Amino acid sequence: MTQVTMTVNGKSVSGSVEGRTLLSDFIREGLKLTGTHVGCDTSQCGACVVHVNGQPVKSCTMLAAEAEGADVKTIEGMANADGSLSTIQQAFQDHHGLQCGFCTPGMVMSASALLAENPTPTEAEVRAYLEGNICRCTGYHNIVKAIMAASGQEPAAVAAE
Amino acid sequence: MPKDSGIGASSKRREDVRFLTGTGNYTDDINLNGQAYVHFLRSDVAHGRLNKVDTSVAAEMPGVVRIFTGADFEGVGGLPCGWQVTDKHGNPMQEPAHPVLAQGKVRHVGDPIAAVVAETAAQARNAAEAIELDIEELPAVIDMKEAVKEGATKVHDDLESNLCYDWGFVEENKAAVDEAFEKAAHVTTLELVNQRLVANPMEPRVAVGDYNRATGDSTLYTTSQNPHVIRLLMGAFVLGIPEHKLRVVAPDVGGGFGSKIFHYAEEAFCTFAAKALARPVKWTSSRSEAFISDAHGRDHVTKIELALDADNNFTALRTDTYANMGAYLSTFAPSVPTWLHGTLMAGNYKTPLIYVNVKAVFTNTVAVDAYRGAGRPEATYQLERVIDKAARELGVDPVDLRRQNFITEFPYATPVAVEYDTGDYNATMDRLLEMVDRDGFEARAAESAKSGKLRGFGVNTYIEACGIAPSALVGQLGARAGLYESATVRVNATGGLVVMTGSHSHGQGHETAFPQVVADMIGISEDMVEIVHGDTANTPMGMGTYGSRSLAVGGSAIVRATEKIINKAKKIAAHLMEASEGDIELKDGQFTVAGTDKSVAWGDVTLAAYVPHNYPLEEIEPGLEETAFYDPANFTYPAGAYACEVEVDPDTGKVTICSFAAADDFGNVVNPMIVEGQVHGGLAQGIGQALLEGAVYDENGQLLSASYMDYAMPRADDLPSFQVDHSCATPCTHNPLGVKGCGEAGAIGSPPAVVNAVVDALQRGGHNVTHIDMPLSPGRVWQAMNG
Numbered sequence: 047m048t049q050v051t052m053t054v055n056g057k058s059v060s061g062s063v064e065g066r067t068l069l070s071d072f073i074r075e076g077l078k079l080t081g082t083h084v085g086c087d088t089s090q091c092g093a094c095v096v097h098v099n100g101q102p103v104k105s106c107t108m109l110a111a112e113a114e115g116a117d118v119k120t121i122e123g124m125a126n127a128d129g130s131l132s133t134i135q136q137a138f139q140d141h142h143g144l145q146c147g148f149c150t151p152g153m154v155m156s157a158s159a160l161l162a163e164n165p166t167p168t169e170a171e172v173r174a175y176l177e178g179n180i181c182r183c184t185g186y187h188n189i190v191k192a193i194m195a196a197s198g199q200e201p202a203a204v205a206a207e
Numbered sequence: 208m209p210k211d212s213g214i215g216a217s218s219k220r221r222e223d224v225r226f227l228t229g230t231g232n233y234t235d236d237i238n239l240n241g242q243a244y245v246h247f248l249r250s251d252v253a254h255g256r257l258n259k260v261d262t263s264v265a266a267e268m269p270g271v272v273r274i275f276t277g278a279d280f281e282g283v284g285g286l287p288c289g290w291q292v293t294d295k296h297g298n299p300m301q302e303p304a305h306p307v308l309a310q311g312k313v314r315h316v317g318d319p320i321a322a323v324v325a326e327t328a329a330q331a332r333n334a335a336e337a338i339e340l341d342i343e344e345l346p347a348v349i350d351m352k353e354a355v356k357e358g359a360t361k362v363h364d365d366l367e368s369n370l371c372y373d374w375g376f377v378e379e380n381k382a383a384v385d386e387a388f389e390k391a392a393h394v395t396t397l398e399l400v401n402q403r404l405v406a407n408p409m410e411p412r413v414a415v416g417d418y419n420r421a422t423g424d425s426t427l428y429t430t431s432q433n434p435h436v437i438r439l440l441m442g443a444f445v446l447g448i449p450e451h452k453l454r455v456v457a458p459d460v461g462g463g464f465g466s467k468i469f470h471y472a473e474e475a476f477c478t479f480a481a482k483a484l485a486r487p488v489k490w491t492s493s494r495s496e497a498f499i500s501d502a503h504g505r506d507h508v509t510k511i512e513l514a515l516d517a518d519n520n521f522t523a524l525r526t527d528t529y530a531n532m533g534a535y536l537s538t539f540a541p542s543v544p545t546w547l548h549g550t551l552m553a554g555n556y557k558t559p560l561i562y563v564n565v566k567a568v569f570t571n572t573v574a575v576d577a578y579r580g581a582g583r584p585e586a587t588y589q590l591e592r593v594i595d596k597a598a599r600e601l602g603v604d605p606v607d608l609r610r611q612n613f614i615t616e617f618p619y620a621t622p623v624a625v626e627y628d629t630g631d632y633n634a635t636m637d638r639l640l641e642m643v644d645r646d647g648f649e650a651r652a653a654e655s656a657k658s659g660k661l662r663g664f665g666v667n668t669y670i671e672a673c674g675i676a677p678s679a680l681v682g683q684l685g686a687r688a689g690l691y692e693s694a695t696v697r698v699n700a701t702g703g704l705v706v707m708t709g710s711h712s713h714g715q716g717h718e719t720a721f722p723q724v725v726a727d728m729i730g731i732s733e734d735m736v737e738i739v740h741g742d743t744a745n746t747p748m749g750m751g752t753y754g755s756r757s758l759a760v761g762g763s764a765i766v767r768a769t770e771k772i773i774n775k776a777k778k779i780a781a782h783l784m785e786a787s788e789g790d791i792e793l794k795d796g797q798f799t800v801a802g803t804d805k806s807v808a809w810g811d812v813t814l815a816a817y818v819p820h821n822y823p824l825e826e827i828e829p830g831l832e833e834t835a836f837y838d839p840a841n842f843t844y845p846a847g848a849y850a851c852e853v854e855v856d857p858d859t860g861k862v863t864i865c866s867f868a869a870a871d872d873f874g875n876v877v878n879p880m881i882v883e884g885q886v887h888g889g890l891a892q893g894i895g896q897a898l899l900e901g902a903v904y905d906e907n908g909q910l911l912s913a914s915y916m917d918y919a920m921p922r923a924d925d926l927p928s929f930q931v932d933h934s935c936a937t938p939c940t941h942n943p944l945g946v947k948g949c950g951e952a953g954a955i956g957s958p959p960a961v962v963n964a965v966v967d968a969l970q971r972g973g974h975n976v977t978h979i980d981m982p983l984s985p986g987r988v989w990q991a992m993n994g
Contacts, residue, residue, distance in 0.1 A: 081229015
């Protein structure tokens with residue numbers, strides 16, 4: 047067992063892990079932050095996306111030990127300081143960008159990383175960026191719409207209903 | 208003006224806040240004190256005799272609590288099948304045993320052989336690798352037509368053959384149908400495959416069993432669409448636990464699409480092992496495990512024939528389908544290719560004579576059961592494909608051929624045993640054609656041609672039977688369950704309500720939509736109504752959520768219970784205002800006496816019910832809580848028209864969806880935002896089937912598409928934004944809300960539109976292609992063009 051220390055959602059945390067312990071398992075089981083979900087075992091679905099040092103990472107694809115000293119942010123750290131929904135979270139609710147909610151944490155983390163990198167993406171860029179996040183409920187229509195809205199762009203083009 | 212609350216308003220979903228902040232409570236988020244973990248050792252061969260399962264070395268591995276094998280379950284019941292189909296000779300289907308852990312034989316890759324319970328999940332997994340197996344591999348039967356040949360290897364040695372049933376519907380009509388074909392001016396024939404799919408809700412299945420030594424009560428936390436059904440099936444048929452000693456909880460569930468209806472071996476195992484070990488036992492499926500243990504969907508091979516007279520009227524329809532059951536009968540498997548498929552073969556058309564034959568077949572593959580649409584997509588696909596083919600053969604417009612044969616008068620009794628209560632198929636077709644600018648197609652096709660692409664337009668209609676289902680009718684058809692729904696409405700002293708429903712929400716937004724109904728009926732704010740669901744301990748016996756039934760059946764139960772509440776509240780209000788009960792009106796949360804200015808508020812009446820100082824105690828009891836069970840009089844019949852425009856790249860065969868439009872008739876709509884979201888999701892699954900998805904077995908029974916690297920789930924950049932419309936509404940005539948259900952429509956209606964569009968594109972491009980089997984991958988399309 048190895049001792050790891052990292053910052054998660056602004057708090058310093060530590061725990062002992064096996065060499066094979068995945069970051070997703072450390073977050074879910076070690077830290078009891080169950081908002082990060084695991085939907086596959088081949089690094090395809092993206093339900094487990096967190097930010098590590100500001101970059102989106104599939105936490106099922108990184109060892110907990112590799113995150114030693116890192117600054118990690120999970121879905122639990124995404125709301126505003128007063129507990130209200132952040133712009134992206136609020137856009138997902140306003141535009142019905144989630145149904146069962148299981149892929150949602152990863153979607154929000156990826157969307158946030160996208161907008162940090164590209165504040166006004168086109169619809170095609172949003173769709174391309176979400177390549178690594180699978181949603182089975184929404185058909186992506188409203189996820190794309192929510193991200194466009196969160197970027198301050200008129201989602202009308204997407205709202206072709 | 209869109210409404211801002213109540214029925215018809217796009218109220219934002221209250222459940223979203225917890226899902227968006229990581230505070231949902233999914234089954235895998237539940238960890239109980241002292242919990243052990245189970246790992247299932249599963250068969251890696253499709254068919255074999257289990258000569259030896261030696262657990263002696265594994266049992267000594269670190270952390271192992273106990274290893275269970277089939278021998279531990281010899282005195283335990285098998286997993287039951289909930290539907291018995293009667294074959295065309297009047298005999299019951301062949302029904303094999305389905306043990307919790309394999310006994311004697313393994314019958315598909317993924318069949319559980321042993322269960323290792325250990326202190327940690329990793330220890331359980333490690334120890335499973337140390338179990339020594341001696342499996343004598345047997346020939347596997349994978350192809351359905353091979354499986355029913357004389358002398359084929361049998362999946363179940365104790366059955367007569369691999370034929371589960373040979374079903375004819377309506378058998379008495381067969382001779383008349385055959386005669387109509389002999390007289391037909393034109394017959395169009397099509398052979399097609401509705402390929403095997405995997406439902407793939409993003410949350411893999413999880414089960415946590417618990418046992419209370421003090422009370423002798425068992426609890427199962429599970430990823431289920433219907434906790435009461437699991438409690439009944441597992442308690443009564445598998446483990447022999449009476450329902451009052453068994454609680455089943457399905458908390459937040461991350462999607463189901465049918466695959467979480469069924470009672471699975473892992474649920475029974477965790478409940479059984481928790482009692483045997485007197486500690487909680489948890490199982491979390493990996494995605495790889497899900498592919499080989501969740502029930503799959505579809506998997507039909509069909510020949511369909513359509514007979515037309517000289518005026519292009521449909522005169523008869525005949526189908527011949529092989530339906531894969533897999534190795535065992537999953538909970539509702541036998542009903543899918545029969546009562547959910549044969550009864551829909553009339554579609555939207557007044558074809559007077561129909562005969563449907565279905566041969567259900569056992570193979571050495573994962574069990575097949577209901578997946579979003581369940582039987583109805585298979586019916587719609589073959590019917591709408593054969594009509595399209597007929598239109599091309601006859602040189603008539605596919606829209607005109609459909610319109611000419613539409614059912615236009617309601618109620619309409621089909622020749623396949625169902626009666627459509629209402630609908631307007633021309634209206635949805637008109638609306639669709641407005642949405643897609645069909646007149647502009649040629650210009651768009653010319654534009655595509657400039658970049659070397661072939662453009663095609665595909666259209667189809669669909670009808671589905673939802674609001675499942677009238678209990679007496681399904682009982683006659685072989686269901687071993689009733690299909691009513693329940694609701695208890697509890698009004699608190701200060702006026703707030705808790706609605707306990709037997710429906711289950713796993714993405715559908717019941718926590719938001721159901722309060723819209725109740726609040727509207729009383730005239731109070733939606734946030735005064737709370738929904739409780741998913742726990743057998745605090746909800747009335749209900750049948751759960753599938754078959755687009757929650758609002759049509761569960762919502763109707765809520766309406767009935769709320770009506771009882773309002774009736775009693777009016778009695779109390781009449782007493783408080785010293786008026787006659789018949790004169791009391793309820794509006795905007797105020798009770799008034801007709802023709803006077805007297806009024807009492809909702810909260811005054813609810814308080815009086817619980818503080819009955821001035822109260823008609825001689826007439827009615829204190830309190831304000833009512834339960835209703837609603838059993839529907841008929842199915843509901845959502846219908847619509849869908850259109851797809853595609854571009855095909857002739858160099859690669861790649862299909863790109865340019866646009867997809869859906870005009871649906873769902874009857875009345877409670878929350879348009881949620882309804883549109885349901886359609887989007889259904890369309891994505893239907894387009895996924897048409898272009899991308901397919902569960903593929905090799906000839907040895909190995910599932911080749913057993914991960915997201917091999918099974919092509921639709922990604923965001925595979926799909927367009929959709930045009931959806933539900934303005935053509937003919938309200939259901941037999942439920943109190945006039946609603947029909949919207950959950951499955953998109954998945955049912957979309958595959959034929961895509962395939963019709965691709966065939967159109969290829970034919971316009973001069974390729975003599977009349978059909979390509981799904982998924983229309985670049986390879987298949989290219990081969991069809993160049994084959």
